Amino acid sequence: MTEDVPEREARSFELPDGENIFVTQRDGMFFAYKNICPHLQVELEFLENQFLDQDQEYIECSTHGALFTVETGECVAGPCTGEFLQKLAISVHSDGGIYLS
Numbered sequence: 828m829t830e831d832v833p834e835r836e837a838r839s840f841e842l843p844d845g846e847n848i849f850v851t852q853r854d855g856m857f858f859a860y861k862n863i864c865p866h867l868q869v870e871l872e873f874l875e876n877q878f879l880d881q882d883q884e885y886i887e888c889s890t891h892g893a894l895f896t897v898e899t900g901e902c903v904a905g906p907c908t909g910e911f912l913q914k915l916a917i918s919v920h921s922d923g924g925i926y927l928s
């Protein structure tokens with residue numbers, strides 16, 4: 828639900844198949860990615876739901892500090908610069924539900 832993901836925060840979710848994803852909100856838009864860093868294929872967060880950097884500007888990998896844009900998932904700093912997080916297509920329904928498309 829949209830209310831579970833406040834502006835400039837992120838929440839992780841486990842899909843029925845066990846896959847780990849996270850959703851974040853920026854300027855009223857929602858973005859979802861697989862929770863896998865393209866550098867070493869590990870999960871991004873160290874603490875629960877801590878997917879953003881200190882300024883809550885970028886998605887940050889806790890292992891080596893790679894920074895990814897919220898909107899596209901492109902790595903703009905760190906060891907995997909130029910690579911992308913795996914983005915998931917989602918849609919927000921009028922009931923406030925966030926659905927994978």
Ligand code: FES
Pocket residue numbers: 864865866867868869888889890891892893905906907
């Ligand atoms: S594992 Fe994510 S930056 Fe190295």
